[in-house]
Amino acid sequence: MEVTRVDKTRITYLMKGTAVGIIAGIVVSMFRLAIEELGAAVFHLYGYFHQKPLLLLPWILISILCAVVVGRLAKSDPTIKGSGIPQVEGQLQDALTVNWFSVLWKKFVGGVLGVGMGLFLGREGPSIQLGASVGQGFAEFTGADRSETKILLSSGASAGLAAAFNAPVAALLFIVEEVHHNFSPLVWLTSFTSAIVANFVSMTIFGLQPVLHMGQISSLPLKNYWLLLLLGIVLGLLGRFYQIVLLRLNQWYQKLPLPDYLHGLVPFLLVIPIGYFWRETLGGGNQIVLGFGLHLPSLTVLLFLFLLRFVFSMVSYGAALPGGIFLPILTLGGIIGAFFGQFAVMYLGMDPIFAKNFVIIAMAGYFAAIGKAPLTAIILVTEMVGSLNHLMPLGLVALIAYIVVDLLGGSPIYETLLERLVETKPSDIKGEKVVLEYAVHAESVLDGTQVRDFRWPKDMLLISIQRGEQEVLVHGDTIIQVGDLLRILTDTRHARNVYQEITALDRPALK
Structure with a gap:
């Protein structure tokens, strides 16, 4: 009788991926919970400041203290700056070496203070780096060789994104499309296992509701698909503009009469008037997209909201604080989509019932343009919204936006950030x-x-x-x-x- 041979290597990696997924799921869920709790407290404080304006004075001192603490953390370990995604890619390409434990706790604390205090930063980039640190630490603990360490690091990064957004399939695609740029059986098996497990841990804590659930939205009729061509072009142009501005931020910040580690004083102080007058706009912006599911504001309000979110997200990220651009990009895309949808209703004769479709579609198109990872963008938005009704429009707009940015000479934003990071870190090689x-x-x-x-x-x-x-x-x-x-x-x-x-x-x- 023929005996079936079991591939022990894959079983071993599946078990290790499960372990990494559990640990990373817990760490990132705690990170996400801490940000939400601090963000809710800050939101209520800004409402209270309208009754007691003098309390803004001690709040300014607290904000300065937070900026100094985060700056000191980043100065002690520069690898926690920014989103963390370029650093993870650098590790996998052997361009950077990272102290996983230092990154784990410093990124956690810095990310909670930065995002929780209302800066226009996202939790997903730090979540990916936190997950990768868990994977690296697990590899070190188990005595893994260099090749296995990379696989476990990738699986941790996948688990981090899955736990941050409840999007395990998008997390796997992100690792394959954005980080590795190729398909390795062991990488995808281990990463997908970690993502599924981490997602389960996250859902246990936060529930089954998709992160950006907007309720039931009707499918866009084929007669309106010509609008998607225009939207894709607009997103491509705006996406390329976003790349150009983001890559010049460091030059602008270097002109300030402040040491690098104190650049965070700028966004930590500027966020105070924003929180006082428009506290609903604070943080990564998921609450704004969720609000679009209930009501779309006027064109004037949407234009103001886009300018505010665009400018201050640049101010926030340019200070090199521990925080990402993932969610802010999706939020900006949603605002562009809401504006386009309202414009189409008012001036192009579209039925108002379909205006909200463009919020969902534009999120994927804008991220595809900036990150140049269209598959990840499509699946990520699909999982975050919790609807499969928009795959065709998502794919069409993401493709057009991607092509427009490509024709304009744009490169994947995380790869470009990594190239700059490696140039300034020769001692890490x-x-x-x-x-x-x-x-x-x-x-x-x-x-x-x-x-x-x-x-x-x-x-x-x-x-x-x-x-x-x-x-x-x-x-x-x-x-x-x-x-x-x-x-x-x-x-x-x-x-x-x-x-x-x-x-x-x-x-x-x-x-």
């Missing part, structure tokens, strides 16, 4: 041996090419090819095929350059 993995896609120049016929970069050695379940030893006449996973030996000093050079040489077929 260590010359240790590492094995890179490069996936051969259908459009690849490598498909059908003999190993000897490709102009490989220096400082590397192609050691084997993973072809399905088999590992193929490489010779000069070995023919590379679609779906192959190339295993490349190099060291951490050259890993990033080697990968980028192969990608550039492999790119002509895409033109």
Whole structure:
């Protein structure tokens, strides 16, 4: 009788992914809960300040103290600055080294203070970095090698996003599309396991309601699809503008007569008048999108809301505080969609019942334009809204917005941020041996090419090819095929350059 062989490697990674998912789910859920509780307290305080305006004076001192504390944390460990997503990508590319425990507690405290005090920052980037730190810590605790550490780090990042947004499928796609840019069986299995488990932990605490549930919304009729073409173009143009402004923030902040670690004083003080007059706009902005499910404001109000959210989200992120742009981007997209929907009703003859559709559609399109990760954008918004009725419009707008940004020369925002981060952190690169993995896609120049016929970069050695379940030893006449996973030996000093050079040489077929 034939005995079925069990792949113990996958079972092992599934179990480890489960462990990482449980721990990361708890950590990120506590992070999310702390932000919500502090945010609710701050919201009520700003309402109370209208009755007791003099209490604003001690509140200013408290805000200054918070800015100094967060600044000190970031100064002691610069890897907690910003969203944390570029840092995670840098770790996986061997461009950065990170102290996982330092990041874990400092990012937690800094993120809670920054987002909870009402700055226009998101919790998802920090959640991804917190999850990655859990994965890295688990790998260190279990004595994992470098390859396994990367898999566990990826699974932790996936768990972090899943717990932050209750979106496990989008979390997996984010790891595959945005972080790794290829499909590895062990990475997706471990990451998806962690995401599902972390999502279960999060739902146990916060309930089953989708994060941005807007109630029942009718499907957009085909006769209105021409509006999606216009919306996609608008989102692409505005998305490219967002990228340009965001990437210049550091130059503007450097002109301030303040040390870098005290740049947070600017948003921590400016948020006070915003909270006093418009406290409903504070934080990442999910409450604004939820409000659109009940009522869409006038065009004037929406325009003001967009300008306020855009400008102060830039001010908040530019100070390099521990906080993300994920949710603020979705909020800005929702505002653009609400404006476009109202405009279409008033001037283009669209039925008002379909105006809210554009809120959902524009969130995905705006994120796809800025992050250049359309699949993640589509599934993320679908899971956050809790409706499958909008997949076709989401896909169409995300594709158009992506193409517009591509034509305008825009790059994925997190990759660009990583490039700048690595340039300023040469001391974080260590010359240790590492094995890179490069996936051969259908459009690849490598498909059908003999190993000897490709102009490989220096400082590397192609050691084997993973072809399905088999590992193929490489010779000069070995023919590379679609779906192959190339295993490349190099060291951490050259890993990033080697990968980028192969990608550039492999790119002509895409033109």
